[in-house]
Amino acid sequence: MEVGLLVSIFMIQIVYVSFFTLRMILTLKGQKYYAAALSCVEITIYVLGLNMVLKYLDQPISLIVYALGYGLGVLVGSWIEEKIALGYVTLRVIVNNPESSVPNHLRDLGYGVTTWIGSGRDGERLMLEVLARRKNQKKLYQSIMDVEPRAFIVTSEPTRLHGGFWAKATRR
Known part of the structure; x- marks a missing residue:
């Protein structure tokens, strides 16, 4: 052959x-x-x-x-x-310090961030939810680690988006 x-x-x-x-x-x-x-x-x-x-x-x-x-x-x-890297990712971030500067740092970088106070085993925690394009996932993750190296991060892929900070951008 x-x-x-x-x-x-x-x-x-x-x-x-x-x-x-x-x-x-x-x-x-x-x-x-x-x-x-x-x-x-x-x-x-x-x-x-x-x-x-x-x-x-x-x-x-x-x-x-x-x-x-x-x-x-x-x-x-x-x-x-x-x-x-088509699509989006949602990062759920938990940091020990409820006064952490992570949300403002991420907002300064252009990310939409929703925060609330959660209750953990050892007290109050700052909870964040951040939506980003998949191609920016590593950069976003590193931005969080730069400010809060001990942050707990869970990543998932949303299947539908409606309303909010990303509504107009995702329709394109």
């Missing part, structure tokens, strides 16, 4: 699985039209790659290359998704 064909199978799998990963993420993020358009390209690539492998089923190297391309495609698709 020629090397050029093996390289083609390998590359087709990487592209196909990367597209597959991105399509799934777009679907989960509610971007159904982009997902549908991407799926047209994805299935075309898939059929081409599968056709190549099926022609050479008697040569195990083609199946091995196909499988390796699939595995690398998962990694590439995940890497691309991390770079585009």
Whole structure:
């Protein structure tokens, strides 16, 4: 089996699985039209790659290359998704000091912050809820750690947003 064909199978799998990963993420993020358009390209690539492998089923190297391309495609698709980081995250932050400067620090950086006083085992705590774009998550986390290194932080991904500080920005 020629090397050029093996390289083609390998590359087709990487592209196909990367597209597959991105399509799934777009679907989960509610971007159904982009997902549908991407799926047209994805299935075309898939059929081409599968056709190549099926022609050479008697040569195990083609199946091995196909499988390796699939595995690398998962990694590439995940890497691309991390770079585009679609959507939003909510950080729930708990700090021991109810007078902490974290809320104002984050507001100065442009984040919307809601605060309230909570009750913990050892007394009052300052509770914060912060919404941010996923691509800003690491920067936000580090901004909190710079001011309150012992903060307790829980991250989640909201599925719907309505009203408040982010209402106009999320409609775009």
